[in-house]
Amino acid sequence: MSQSTSRTESHAFAGVLLDFDGTIIDSTEAIVENWKRVAAELGVDYREILRASHGRRSIDVLRELDPTKANWDYVSAMEAKIPQLSSKPAIEIAGARRLLEKLTRHSIPHAIVTSGSKALLDGWLTILQLPRAMTATTAEDVSAGKPDPEGYRMAKERLLQHRADEGEVLVMEDAPAGVLAGKAAGCKVLAVTTTHTVEQLKEAGADWVVLDHRFVGFETSTSPGDVCLTFHDLL
Template sequence: MEYSAPPEDVTFSGLLFDMDGTIIDSTSAVVKHWHTVGNEIGVDPEVILQTSHGRRSIDMLKVLCPEKANWEYVKHMEGLLPKFHGQDAVEIPGARALLDSLIAARAPWAIVTSGTEPLVTGWLEVLSLPHPEHLVTAESVANGKPDPACYELGREKLGLPPTEEKDKVLVLEDSPAGIRSGKAAGCRVLAVVTSHTVEQVAAAEPDWIVQDLRSVKMVECAPGRGVTLRISDGLVRKA
């Protein structure tokens, strides 16, 4: 498998970004934080880390530590992560440039994440990244990824007309759970290989696979004509 697909221009009505692993990489921070939290609540941190990426903390705690599976605890706990470990997070290459171009063109986009609002806003502040006009967080839906509810809500927040075809919305993701969530919502999905192996990402069946967001550039954005992206250096999957 090679990242050598020729450039492809595709037009969408709106874009829905996952956060961790797609816009930022906070892996080191998350590992440190879950070791602290796991030791505090009496759950093996390694067990937490094996199941945490791409999933809501509250869903994981319902299984591993039910007494802590409440929004008050989860929002407080996640809100501490950027404060204590902000220096351990970095941008995914190409993320800032893509977001800046979308904002400059007034293109419709939103962040749809399994993190809570304190976690997301904390990271955006620490890294001085742009805040979206529309945000879907862990608290926004009853069921987390891979359930499609979060991306369905994200699409609604973009204000797209009911007649708009769902596959005109692009989901940008990194985790298999998130990829499956976007696909289940009827959207097209571009996956970055930043947090999982290419084999794990491919198994979730996204429409495109790239190494990071340097492969995604905005070409044009015009009222009534959508957002045209150029997707370059995609993974070529050999038969």
Template sequence: MAYTTPPFEVTFKGLLFDMDGTIIDSTAAVVKHWHTVGNEIGVDPKVILQTSHGRRSIDTLKVISPDKANWEYVRQMEALLPKHHGADASEIPGARPLLDSLINVNARWTIVTSGTEPLVGGWLEVLKLPSPPHLVSAESVEIGKPDPACYNLGREKLSIPSSESDQVLVLEDSPAGILAGKAAGCKVLGLVTSHSAEQVLAAGPDWIVRDLQSVRMVRGDGDAVTLQISDALAAN
């Protein structure tokens, strides 16, 4: 597959960012983390890692270790991840300049993640990335991705009505997150940072790029933002 689409512009009223694989790359840290947790709870870490990306830890634990599937344990467990493995995480290329440009024009954006508040706060602190004005975390909804509840809530936090869902852009890397964004009626930009292009394509995003270096804000304000997307794959 070739990332050769000429630059084009798209305009949205708000942007909803996934966290891991979209703003940060914490894959190496998460692998180490789940190996530790798996050994502690007596579950093969390889089994956990086959299904954990893009899903809430509490949903993973409901399947592999139901007695640990409670918010007290999950929040405590995830709070340790940035503390113990902060050196193993990095920014997704292009994430920081895109977030900074949105902040500079008071554009509407936030993070919608399967991670808990302690995990998100820990990563933002370790990497010195900007905190969103709002946050939709794992604790915010009863059902995690691929259910659309999280992205519906994210849109609501940006004060955008459901009738304008297609004027919201979801930025995602995991098939579960892409499916959640589409089910919420949003446009979805898929990133090929944690899954293959074929896996991302199969989830049905509107556009596909390698990472956020292909996304640049060209103009914007508190009402709308226009992005230029370059070097993309045509997903439809």
């Protein structure tokens, strides 16, 4: 199902995979505070960590900083503190709560695929009281983080396991690494311009780019089991 005008398109999908930080919430301030704490503990400049950490799993960053800290016990304990110790709570990306509520209300197959740990995801969902997706793929579930497609590929297989046909799956992302991962997993990608420019997202291969989730609408699908999404004011 596809129709388009100059700035609006509608497409049917069998499921939706959502990145979390940068796509559903913005926890930039909390992440900076966290890496400042870790940098002080390790005796390194936190600015060096920030330059290399965006969108990456903490365990991969720590492998480069101090391999003795690159284990899930340390990472989970560290990331569990991020929502608790943050002086500024994470900010919801505009339209994200409505999007999650509609996906849940209409029983649309959807999952979170994040570079954060389960402890970090659970912490933010609890504090912000956001709807929980049907399933989640977190940093512990994969052997390699984005732009490797493992996380999205794994989540896609879970969503489609009960379908006779594969159907098309939509990834929602904010970062080029995530766009690359989604495309490599065989998904279509809608990117929001919350952390990167339109040009950067399109260069990574995003199929569509919108400002934020306020420009994503739900329509009645003609295909059983699918959801029809309309993207308004495409950039």
